[in-house]
Amino acid sequence: MQNKLPFTIDPIKSAQKRLDYIGYYPLQAVNRVDSPKSDIECSLSFYYDEQKLCIINIDAKLTLEQTCRRCFKPFVTEVHVTNKFSPVKSDAQAETLPEHYEPVLMNEFGEVDILALLEDEIILSLPIAPVHDSKHCEVSEADMVFGEIPTENEKTNPFAILVSLKNKG
Structure with a gap:
């Protein structure tokens, strides 16, 4: 059985x-x-890299329920996030980090709120418009509109009369 993480x-x-x-957050x-x-x-995983930077390697999974934006029915999906972070004490220190590490601010006690960090990563990894797989969605491909949008009937230009008056003069 896995342990609760701090x-x-x-x-x-x-x-x-x-x-x-290795464990879980309830x-x-x-x-x-x-x-x-x-x-x-x-x-x-916590370690120091070749540049002597403190690194936090995170790998997490969560199952959650979302609403399909095509059929508006709920569906269950698994979110998997992985990332490498380096703890910093200020924004200036965060700007000096290499691009492949994400900065994470430490609190006044020199600690990182791992649960808040995980929640942030999960929220960032969620799709803007979640949808089922096409084969599981109640809205069939025939119901979806693809292709060109029909043009409206041409309306006459209200200023066309002015052009004709100008040409007479």
């Missing part, structure tokens, strides 16, 4: 000890993600 972790001490955590603790259906299963 909500905040000191990344510097964890990286010095090269700690790895469903009840997930507040900012809509309609979660499972705990957040997560593995965390």
Whole structure:
């Protein structure tokens, strides 16, 4: 059985000890993600890279319920996020990080709120318009509109009369 993970972790001490955590955050603790259906299963690795930067490697999964934007029926989907973070104390320090690391701010105690970080990553990975697979959606491809939009009947230009008056003069 997996262990509950701590909500905040000191990344510097964890990286010095090269700690790895495997566990979960309980469903009840997930507040900012809509309609979660499972705990957040997560593995965390803390280490120093070649540049002596503290790195947090995150790999997490969560099952949640979304509403299909084609048929407006609920469906269950799994979100999987992976990313590498480097803890920083200020925005200036964050700007000096290499591009392949995301900055994460430490609090006044030198700790990182891992659950908030995971919730942020999950929210960022969600699609703007979630939809079922075509074979599972109640709206068939025949019901979807594709191709050219029909043009409206040509309306006469209200200023066309002025052109004719100008040509007479």
